Amino acid sequence: MIELQRLRETFRTALDLPADAPVDDLHYQDNDKWDSLAHMSLVAAIEDEFSVMIDTDDVINMSSFAEAVRILGKYGVDFDA
Amino acid sequence: MSVFTLSQPEREALLHKELSELTQHHRANSPEYDRILAASGFTSAATVAELPWLPVRLFKNLQLKSIPDDEVFKVLTSSGTTGEVSRIYLDKAAAAAQTRQLGATLQQVLGPRRLPMILVDSKGLLKDRRSFSARGAGVLGMATFGRDHAWALDPDGKPDLDALRSFLDKHGSEPFLIFGFTFLVWLHLYEVAREHGLDLSNGILIHSGGWKKLVDQSVSPEEFRRRFREHTGLTHMHNYYGMVEQIGTVFLEGPSGGSLYCPDFADVIIRNPRTWQEQPVGEPGLIEVVSTLPTSYPGHVLLTEDLGVLDGIDDGDWPGKRFSVLGRLPRAEARGCSDTYREAA
Numbered sequence: 001m002i003e004l005q006r007l008r009e010t011f012r013t014a015l016d017l018p019a020d021a022p023v024d025d026l027h028y029q030d031n032d033k034w035d036s037l038a039h040m041s042l043v044a045a046i047e048d049e050f051s052v053m054i055d056t057d058d059v060i061n062m063s064s065f066a067e068a069v070r071i072l073g074k075y076g077v078d079f080d081a
Numbered sequence: 082m083s084v085f086t087l088s089q090p091e092r093e094a095l096l097h098k099e100l101s102e103l104t105q106h107h108r109a110n111s112p113e114y115d116r117i118l119a120a121s122g123f124t125s126a127a128t129v130a131e132l133p134w135l136p137v138r139l140f141k142n143l144q145l146k147s148i149p150d151d152e153v154f155k156v157l158t159s160s161g162t163t164g165e166v167s168r169i170y171l172d173k174a175a176a177a178a179q180t181r182q183l184g185a186t187l188q189q190v191l192g193p194r195r196l197p198m199i200l201v202d203s204k205g206l207l208k209d210r211r212s213f214s215a216r217g218a219g220v221l222g223m224a225t226f227g228r229d230h231a232w233a234l235d236p237d238g239k240p241d242l243d244a245l246r247s248f249l250d251k252h253g254s255e256p257f258l259i260f261g262f263t264f265l266v267w268l269h270l271y272e273v274a275r276e277h278g279l280d281l282s283n284g285i286l287i288h289s290g291g292w293k294k295l296v297d298q299s300v301s302p303e304e305f306r307r308r309f310r311e312h313t314g315l316t317h318m319h320n321y322y323g324m325v326e327q328i329g330t331v332f333l334e335g336p337s338g339g340s341l342y343c344p345d346f347a348d349v350i351i352r353n354p355r356t357w358q359e360q361p362v363g364e365p366g367l368i369e370v371v372s373t374l375p376t377s378y379p380g381h382v383l384l385t386e387d388l389g390v391l392d393g394i395d396d397g398d399w400p401g402k403r404f405s406v407l408g409r410l411p412r413a414e415a416r417g418c419s420d421t422y423r424e425a426a
Contacts, residue, residue: 029154036221037207044228055193056226060184063177 003079006049007072011065014038014045028063050077084185084344085333085399092401096348097129099373100381104132107379110147114379130350130359134369134384137167137326146170146378157218159325167326175377179329180222182374186331186344187226189399190319191285197252198227199245199284201261201270203234216262223260223287233261233270240273249279256283262290263320267300275312282314289321289331293408306338322387322406326380330372335398341406342399347372349404351391352384365390365407386410 011023015033028034034042043059046052046068052075054062062068069079087095104126108115118133126132139145146153148170155176157169171179206217224230231248235241248257259281261270266288274281286309292302300308302320309315322341323331332341332349343349350369351360360366368389375381388407397403 036225040221040224040230047228053194053228056184056188056191056195057193059195059225060180 001079003050003077004069007046007065007068007079010045010049011042011068014042023065026065046072050075052077082185083189084182084346085189085342085401087345088400089394089402092343092345092348093129095345096371096373097126100129100132100371101126103373103376103381104379106376107147107381111145111379113143113145114147129348129371132371132382134382135379137324137383137385138165140167140169140326140378140380141165144168144170145380148172148377152377157325157328169325169328169380170378171328172377175375178376179374180225181329182344182346183222183329183331184226186333187287189333190287190317190336191226191258195226195228196256196258196285197229197231197248198224198258198260199231199233199248199270200224200227201233201259201266203236203238204232205236219262219289220260227258227260233273234265240269242273242277245273245279246277249281253280253283256285259284259286259288259315261288263288263292263305264290264294267295267305271305271309271313274315275308280314281309282316284315285317285319286315287319287321289323291406291408296408302339324370324383324385326383327370327372327375329374330370332370332404335403337398339405340392340397340403342397342403343401345401346374349389349391349402351389351404354410360391362391362393367410368404368406 008023011026012019012021015038017023017033026034028039043054043062047054050072052072054075058071062071073079108118121133123133152172153170154173155171157171159167200220202220206220229252231244233241233245259270266286295305306318309318318338320334321331330344330347332343334340335342348371351366352358352369353360354367365388368385368387369383370385371382373381386409388410389404390407392403392405394402
């Protein structure tokens with residue numbers, strides 16, 4: 001759950017959301033915070049936070065918080081820990 | 082999963098089927114499009130070349146879409162030289178497909194990893210995030226394919242030598258991506274790199290935009306490549322051709338330079354501007370572009386106002402047709418056909 005919490009924090013910071021904003025159900029371009037420009041910052045922030053390098057296809061496919069969890073799993077981030 | 086795999090016969094068989102279905106789909110969902118086709122007497126096409134085309138200009142005159150208003154997810158606009166604006170309507174599925182296929186196309190030359198990236202533009206381009214210019218949207222779309230972005234121009238649009246130097250100190254010894262519009266790349270990257278001896282030999286340049294301004298300065302595409310190679314070490318250069326009216330579809334210059342190639346989901350037909358017949362290899366004409374990506378608006382078969390020529394078929398770096406863009410058709414000549422369509426619509 002620690003990793004999940006870190007990912008939530010990363011989303012809130014990168015997308016400029018309030019500290020208690022729910023993010024688990026967030027989708028790309030659902031709101032005006034997560035637009036294509038913010039997507040680039042978000043990807044960079046996730047890469048920094050989890051020390052991973054995300055491939056192009058995964059950047060394109062990262063269309064929701066849930067997708068980000070799934071994709072980071074491929075890069076060895078263990079969300080059950 | 083390359084998207085440069087289909088020989089011309091394979092491609093035409095696939096596209097004939099898919100584009101014929103798209104034509105029916107758009108007729109059923111866009112009354113304007115259906116009226117245009119009814120007026121033209123179209124019933125069915127035996128080949129891709131027989132499919133009815135729309136002049137690209139029509140998207141400036143008419144609202145053409147095949148989705149209900151409440152499914153419009155994004156409206157893309159392009160300003161033409163005259164101030165008229167094309168409006169392209171995407172639903173979620175079409176928006177996702179265009180990003181994915183642009184990605185697949187560029188990965189042919191970039192590989193799956195995001196490379197450190199120089200954007201030959203100014204960050205100020207993205208200042209107003211509510212309304213990017215067409216140029217801003219293009220730069221941002223391309224930025225997805227890179228990481229650790231450096232901007233080659235300062236806020237005043239002048240070359241930022243320090244930014245380039247610090248990028249190259251950090252990333253210059255591994256493959257990196259350079260993106261920009263052809264004219265800006267020439268004016269602001271080539272000149273600066275040559276003058277200051279910057280080493281771009283590990284770079285992969287992706288650039289778009291017409292050659293006209295460069296040809297005015299007597300710089301041909303060959304000259305562009307030769308001088309970059311000689312003075313900066315850059316050897317990997319890919320021009321591309323695409324338009325907002327067929328967003329996500331780009332025709333990409335092959336590794337050996339010169340010709341543009343079609344991804345598997347697209348093709349070009351060069352037409353004689355007087356008889357509309359297909360031109361053989363080597364004969365210039367108007368470029369018609371076809372693509373299976375436009376599912377939310379009837380932009381799957383478009384006649385452009387650009388002149389081009391086929392350089393060969395199934396005989397180059399990648400399969401299918403290869404072609405070159407020669408420039409714009411003089412304005413007056415192109416006007417006739419869209420007026421006909423406007424009356425019909």
